[in-house]
Amino acid sequence: MLTTRQGIRPLGPADLDAFLALVITDPVVNVFADYRARTTGLEPRWLGGEMWGRYAGGALVAACHVGANLVPICATDEDARAFGERALTRGRTVSTIVGPDDAVRSFWNTVAGSWGRPRDVRWGQPHLQLDGDPVVEGDPLVRRTNRADLAEVYPACVAMYTEEVGVSPEHGGGAELYRARVLQLMSRGWSFASFDESGRLVFKAEVACASPYAAQIQGVYVVPDMRGRGLATTGMAAVARIVRREIAPVVSLYVNDWNVPARRAYERVGFVESARFSTIMF
Template sequence: MGVPVRDGIKPLRADDLGAFLALTLRDPVLDVFAEYRARGTSLDARWLGAEMWGRFSDGGLVAACHVGANLVPVGGSVDDAVAFAERAAGKERTVSTLVGRHEHVEAMWDVLRRSWDPPRDIRWRQPHLEIGSQPLVEPDPAVRLTVAEDFGVLYPACVAMYTEEVGVSPEVAAGGEAYRARVRQLMNRGWSFARIDDGRLVFKAEVACATPYAAQIQGVYVAPEHRNQGHAAAGVAAVVEAVRASIAPRVSLYVNEWNAAARAAYARVGFVETARFSTIMF
């Protein structure tokens, strides 16, 4: 059983799961990543491969923070985010990414920058987009779930997209074997979608995480020779339709503020902005 805490921060355990899910239910779309991790592991650190810190006030859970490869504040206020940052600042940095609501990440970084090394990149105001209805454009009927035989075509596109987006190859950042395993895991789970014409990839995207309430998509990519032909909007529309039919009723993603082409494509599909995220990468 977890140690009772009325005020302050403690690592959450399995007996805190109910309170944690009540916290994420306040905004199940913005907090889909944390809820997905909690549901899949029951907050057992052995399966999390990380910690989930909780902040308590008057005996109730008011905020949380995922502390692993990703540092992700969950719910709560800016003051809660600062409290988590002060706790993290007393430890050696092990995270590679700090990501979440802009106001929370900004406040956390104001604390952490005093003791952590400079980041590789900061993306301050990334529009967080959602859709909970049928797409506004015709879905591409050629977009489908990937199968094992697609791996040889799909994997290079995943590497290219990650490198283009993040600025470093995932085979360097995550390790080649680990990244290949992640791509195969998403394929096996039915979370990987692509259009492949005559053995050549045109479009691809994946579901990164999902709960009964929401799913977040990632890795949207159109091969360079097929860009500016409408494949992004039609492909994302197909993914939205498939996800809403079999995974979760609401679909979200976040995009770099400067990526005008992607933002325009998502707007055509019917996504609307609901928040701003920030991502700090080390």
Template structure:
């Protein structure tokens, strides 16, 4: 344990870590999902979870893999985690979480990780508990294994449009295709397909716990935008997720994305927090 009371968590810390995520099970759904799936074993995490202790009590944590995500933190905690990160070198390519915590983390870094590739400082975090305010699209359904050939290009297009770089860049094509297939096999992929089997609208669940699920990858084919497909489609997805995965459906969206924000509001999503995302 270092001078800030930080050490790497392991299987024996799982119960205490889940007690931290339980402080806000919707905001912390990503971290809880990762913990339940890996039991905090670094071999399966593809990274580490750091815990900060006061005496023997776990008071804050930080998921550190491709995404660095604060859990149960206040600004002082994340500044401590930032100092720990500076001592151990950059491992994450993205810092994401509640706005004030990401801001405090990056302030403590003070440019040591170099210039960020993208900074999104105001991302409304939205929650849905139903019922929908609009009629769900009856043509939205779970994607199947035989849909992957059509679904995969739509997923690549959405990711590239949202992040600014293809998920298949740098030799990542095989891994990304495997991720698409994994979500389909879990029943976590929904889409509306046209008569030729091409994707018109799609969305996925990225992570889930018994209490909440986080939706990602919402996309409408460019030539069909502005026709209401996202509104009815998200109503269908949100209700399906609420029935089959978890009772609360969440997502976060860029503040400048007015069409998406308007669509989610029409469905019945309400803002509960502000996130920020910084990418290197």
């Protein structure tokens, strides 16, 4: 088996079975990696980047997704540092580093001196999961969205992204690509929302990625003038129930540690903390 420095080499379609066997050791935390592998077959042209694998004794022991997002997968401190050393040989091409807290910290400590000052760093984000029914009733008005809802859904997605990330997804001419992403989620049945009597969107959430084992929620948003009324709790209960019934048996997400209202809403639904993530944005 041809490997490079530190026992790392790019993975390809021939490595798919070994990769899936690796991520299934923690299928909820690794749902993004699992989803990317199953939808691309680890074919670089579909990955839009590379998937690095680290080997020990001929076995795949850790991996790292290197695309727009860099995501360490099943990486120990040593693995993450090794991936960081490899990353230093090519310079920063990613916009975000995200994943389990310990691995992200080890990777970042390796590359920080060369990759420049990040725009934002969010350590210790609680990773939450729900593997049973929600413990509160869901909002019966929550439903899947479709193209006819785009005039309401798209601005809410832009507002949520801007509020969460600190920059609009339309910045730098990104509106067309972002709109295509919103429509893609709709077409998959992964976009959910509730609307008031006038047809105005008041709550939304999407499934970001899914595997046979788990689905990860993103983009949870309540319009500002409707906050504090429990819409996030009942909305997420409804979404979680649909997702568990029709997409995957476990629902997961991660949230900023400082976002106390959101954390309380998820706790009321029945989500429990299972790990800590961290995110570094450039």
